[in-house]
Amino acid sequence: xxxxxxxxxxxxxxxxxLKATGEALYIQDIKVPGMxxxxxxxxxxxxxxxxxxxxxxxxxxxGVKAVLTGADVPNNFKFGFLKDxxxxxxxxxxxxxxxxxxxxxxxxxxxxxxxSLIEVEYEELPGIFDPLEAMKEGAAxxxxxxxxxxxxxxxxxxxxxxxxxRKESAFIAEDSFSTQWVTHCCLGTSGxxxxxxxxxxxxxxxxxxxxxLAQNDYLEALKTFGLKNRRVRIIQAVIGGGxxxxxxxxxxxxxxxxxxxxxxxxxxIVFTREEEFLATSPRQCTITKISQGCDKEGRLTFREIxxxxxxxxxxxxxxxxxxxxxxPISSLYKVPNVKYTAKCVYTNNTYCQAFRGYGNPQxxxxxxxxxxxxxxxxxxxxxxxxxxxxxxxxxxxxxxxxITSCGMKDCIEEVNRRLGxxxxxxxxxxxxxGMASLIHVGGAARVYKSDGCGTxxxxxxxxxxxxxxxxxxxxxGSDTIISQIVAEVLGVSIDDINVINNDTDVCPWDVGVHxxxxxxxAGNSALGAAKKIKAQIMEIAAKNLGTEPEELEMRDGxxxxxxxxxxxxxxxxxxxxxxxxxxxxxxxxxxxYDPPNENFDQTFRGNLSVSYAYGAHGxxxxxxxxxxxxxxxxxxxxxxxxxxxxxxxxxxxxxxGGLQGIGYALGERMVYDKGYLKNGNFLDYKMPTxxxxxxxxxxxxxSDERDGPFGAKGIGEPGLxxxxxxxxxxxxxxxxxxxxxxxxxPEKVLRALKEKAGERS
Amino acid sequence: xxxxxxxxxxxxxxxxxxxxxWTLLYLxxxxxxxxxxxxxxxxxxxxxxxxxxxxKAVNSCLYPVMExxxxxxxxxxxxxxxxxxxxxxxxxxIDEGAVQCGFCIPGMIMSAKALLDGKKDPTDEDIKESIExxxxxxxxxxxxxxxxxxxxxxx
Numbered sequence: 001x002x003x004x005x006x007x008x009x010x011x012x013x014x015x016x017x018l019k020a021t022g023e024a025l026y027i028q029d030i031k032v033p034g035m036x037x038x039x040x041x042x043x044x045x046x047x048x049x050x051x052x053x054x055x056x057x058x059x060x061x062x063g064v065k066a067v068l069t070g071a072d073v074p075n076n077f078k079f080g081f082l083k084d085x086x087x088x089x090x091x092x093x094x095x096x097x098x099x100x101x102x103x104x105x106x107x108x109x110x111x112x113x114x115x116s117l118i119e120v121e122y123e124e125l126p127g128i129f130d131p132l133e134a135m136k137e138g139a140a141x142x143x144x145x146x147x148x149x150x151x152x153x154x155x156x157x158x159x160x161x162x163x164x165x166r167k168e169s170a171f172i173a174e175d176s177f178s179t180q181w182v183t184h185c186c187l188g189t190s191g192x193x194x195x196x197x198x199x200x201x202x203x204x205x206x207x208x209x210x211x212x213l214a215q216n217d218y219l220e221a222l223k224t225f226g227l228k229n230r231r232v233r234i235i236q237a238v239i240g241g242g243x244x245x246x247x248x249x250x251x252x253x254x255x256x257x258x259x260x261x262x263x264x265x266x267x268x269i270v271f272t273r274e275e276e277f278l279a280t281s282p283r284q285c286t287i288t289k290i291s292q293g294c295d296k297e298g299r300l301t302f303r304e305i306x307x308x309x310x311x312x313x314x315x316x317x318x319x320x321x322x323x324x325x326x327x328p329i330s331s332l333y334k335v336p337n338v339k340y341t342a343k344c345v346y347t348n349n350t351y352c353q354a355f356r357g358y359g360n361p362q363x364x365x366x367x368x369x370x371x372x373x374x375x376x377x378x379x380x381x382x383x384x385x386x387x388x389x390x391x392x393x394x395x396x397x398x399x400x401x402x403i404t405s406c407g408m409k410d411c412i413e414e415v416n417r418r419l420g421x422x423x424x425x426x427x428x429x430x431x432x433x434g435m436a437s438l439i440h441v442g443g444a445a446r447v448y449k450s451d452g453c454g455t456x457x458x459x460x461x462x463x464x465x466x467x468x469x470x471x472x473x474x475x476x477g478s479d480t481i482i483s484q485i486v487a488e489v490l491g492v493s494i495d496d497i498n499v500i501n502n503d504t505d506v507c508p509w510d511v512g513v514h515x516x517x518x519x520x521x522a523g524n525s526a527l528g529a530a531k532k533i534k535a536q537i538m539e540i541a542a543k544n545l546g547t548e549p550e551e552l553e554m555r556d557g558x559x560x561x562x563x564x565x566x567x568x569x570x571x572x573x574x575x576x577x578x579x580x581x582x583x584x585x586x587x588x589x590x591x592x593y594d595p596p597n598e599n600f601d602q603t604f605r606g607n608l609s610v611s612y613a614y615g616a617h618g619x620x621x622x623x624x625x626x627x628x629x630x631x632x633x634x635x636x637x638x639x640x641x642x643x644x645x646x647x648x649x650x651x652x653x654x655x656x657g658g659l660q661g662i663g664y665a666l667g668e669r670m671v672y673d674k675g676y677l678k679n680g681n682f683l684d685y686k687m688p689t690x691x692x693x694x695x696x697x698x699x700x701x702x703s704d705e706r707d708g709p710f711g712a713k714g715i716g717e718p719g720l721x722x723x724x725x726x727x728x729x730x731x732x733x734x735x736x737x738x739x740x741x742x743x744x745x746p747e748k749v750l751r752a753l754k755e756k757a758g759e760r761s
Numbered sequence: 762x763x764x765x766x767x768x769x770x771x772x773x774x775x776x777x778x779x780x781x782x783w784t785l786l787y788l789x790x791x792x793x794x795x796x797x798x799x800x801x802x803x804x805x806x807x808x809x810x811x812x813x814x815x816x817k818a819v820n821s822c823l824y825p826v827m828e829x830x831x832x833x834x835x836x837x838x839x840x841x842x843x844x845x846x847x848x849x850x851x852x853x854x855i856d857e858g859a860v861q862c863g864f865c866i867p868g869m870i871m872s873a874k875a876l877l878d879g880k881k882d883p884t885d886e887d888i889k890e891s892i893e894x895x896x897x898x899x900x901x902x903x904x905x906x907x908x909x910x911x912x913x914x915x916x
Binding site for chain 1: 790795796797798799800801802803804806807809836837838840841847851854855856857858860861862863864865866867870889892893894895896897898899900901902903904905906
């Protein structure tokens with residue numbers, strides 16, 4: 001792929017100037033004339049009967065325009081994956097983030113004051129905060145209508161004969177691992193403005209990651225509210241971070257819609273930081289039992305995993321994370337026999353959702369920690385057991401994933417070389433090295449029926465190119481990647497390309513920013529549209545130049561004949577000729593790309609993604625035996641990305657994901673005590689600061705994916721997938737204690753060191 | 762009761778009526794509608810609202826508006842010259858790939874600006890110290906540090 005002018009270049013992010021000057025408008029910055037401010041009253045208890053919600057005093061406060069309670073939700077409307085979540089609760093509250101009432105007022109201050117005037121009488125009920133308790137026979141039911149606290153989503157994948165393989169294995173390791181709730185901490189909090197026109201058509205200013213799906217959710221809600229056949233337009237503000245948090249619709253959005261309907265005014269709801277912690281949905285905490293075996297040579301013989309996920313009180317799309325957990329469980333390394341079962345369990349805790357990796361980090365923590373245990377039993381170096389079992393191109397995995405490009409071995413070798421593995425592994429002292437690998441979908445994932453994205457390209461009179469894409473920009477750089485691809489195909493400069501990506505009235509359909517899919521799917525979609533528009537342009541140019549389209553090329557906005565350089569015409573002139581000719585035409589092309597990905601069948605088999613992303617992380621740590629503190633001395637993050645369309649932005653994904661992974665591994669944890677969040681602020685929730693950045697190398701491995709745009713695969717999520725087990729393995733190598741419950745805090749390390757010393761004496 | 766205060770904002774003297782209960786951030790964002798300065802938490806923990814007051818980086822969400830009297834305040838809107846020339850720090854953040862979602866960036870740049878205005882040749886430690894109160898969830902800070910260094914070195 002020589003001679004590429006834009007693809008592969010370190011081109012600055014298109015919207016960076018807007019953001020670096022403060023001109024970018026986030027939802028916080030947008031005001032609509034006549035706008036009211038909405039605020040939400042949350043439940044005082046994690047589980048209680050609502051005996052009375054009296055809004056009279058709040059309504060009487062000057063400036064208050066509406067107060068809504070559960071009684072004001074029309075036709076028993078509920079949202080969420082299992083439609084179990086009313087936007088305002090009546091009868092019972094099931095968690096401390098349950099919405100009890102909402103106010104719209106002329107200022108945020110008055111709305112806040114009005115909340116304090118709402119009188120609520122509760123009858124507190126005993127809660128269930130442990131999923132294992134909730135699964136016990138006779139446990140009180142969180143949702144009585146479902147007859148069980150275990151969600152009726154039986155996650156079970158079986159391949160081969162695990163029991164027979166277990167008997168034949170030379171070595172077996174088994175253990176239990178658990179992970180904690182962590183939250184996205186988007187610097188821009190969640191928010192929206194709901195606004196209706198005279199015909200009850202809704203315009204929603206939003207920072208959703210899924211405009212097309214959210215549009216559908218709102219349409220469904222309007223229908224339930226008695227407003228059939230209305231239009232919904234979503235205009236996305238600049239999005240202040242996503243990471244999965246905006247991959248579903250939330251109660252506050254429906255509350256804003258209901259308040260706007262009641263008041264006939266636009267209503268804005270923007271979360272405070274405390275609300276962002278309380279009322280957005282974290283990564284699921286998991287309890288995992290795992291066993292893995294290998295033969296004498298270290299080849300994996302089986303993997304068996306049983307998992308329990310705390311679903312919280314309601315069900316979002318997050319309840320489908322076990323489907324993505326299956327990706328590493330069935331297909332990380334070559335493993336012939338696999339059994340996986342998972343249960344999502346209702347509790348009176350916060351309900352969970354998508355967060356970068358979508359279940360993969362939890363599963364990989366168990367698999368890769370346990371793999372080191374197995375390597376130790378087998379007397380094989382952890383790096384070697386990964387080499388022996390590494391995935392390879394051409395492989396078909398137990399879930400029928402067809403592996404195309406695969407740079408896993410290269411990533412492992414990068415870790416080996418850059419970390420100085422052989423010199424450092426197993427040495428005495430307080431330092432140690434650890435590693436872990438990853439597999440993730442690299443060519444999107446058919447989670448929904450469609451995995452597609454549309455692009456429209458139109459070229460105007462002056463030779464400027466408008467690329468109208470369905471894909472959203474949440475900071476990851478899709479605006480730039482798409483521009484690079486289109487510029488490369490057309491032969492125009494990046495600056496001549498304008499990406500429009502934030503308005504459902506204009507933009508084509510897209511399933512959303514998830515599954516690390518945007519470069520792959522939106523990139524391929526843009527690539528297809530660019531080729532089509534190029535053909536149109538060349539056809540007109542050829543007529544004007546008296547040549548054949550095939551001999552024409554465009555560079556820097558000028559079209560010329562490769563046979564006769566004298567024959568040339570600027571793009572702008574071609575366009576004017578198209579427009580200013582009798583019987584003229586527009587230059588518009590569209591392309592919808594939906595990768596040949598497969599939905600899982602009943603047995604959870606199917607080629608979920610047309611390509612898979614790989615990586616390996618290696619880390620050297622030093623453990624302070626006095627304090628239990630883990631210090632990262634060196635961090636290598638090697639990723640097989642197919643092709644780096646923009647190495648600079650790609651490194652940003654790896655660095656950013658990596659530090660989120662380090663936070664997950666070493667410090668971040670939402671502390672819930674009997675349903676109450678105890679650390680819902682930046683003081684007490686330890687999100688990494690610049691002080692937590694270790695020496696880190698982002699290593700790009702290119703494997704040239706045949707189906708990717710210019711060979712590219714996804715990279716959005718992989719950066720944090722293997723971080724925690726790599727660090728846990730390094731801690732074990734350093735001081736001989738294995739922390740099986742994230743995060744690896746100094747207290748846990750100290751306690752484990754003490755226990756180990758006790759064992760020895 | 763509102764009171765009149767006078768101060769210099771982005772090189773211009775301004776006089777405003779302000780409620781003593783307001784924070785400087787409220788005045789900037791909600792009254793003057795200068796939304797470049799962001800609010801990420803409202804209690805001084807994230808740094809998104811950083812502005813420069815008399816040469817020092819300050820969380821404007823904690824700063825009582827009456828304290829602004831007579832002071833020299835610079836916000837992100839004040840860094841670009843009138844003919845649209847960006848500050849070298851802004852250029853560096855753009856060119857080094859230090860911007861992702863961008864919500865923290867105005868505050869981050871103001872913290873770095875306060876550092877570089879006071880210290881032409883800061884150490885790595887100085888740079889880390891200058892932005893340790895600025896949270897970023899996207900970038901892992903690596904390219905932000907690179908961007909600041911590139912300007913510090915280039916002076």
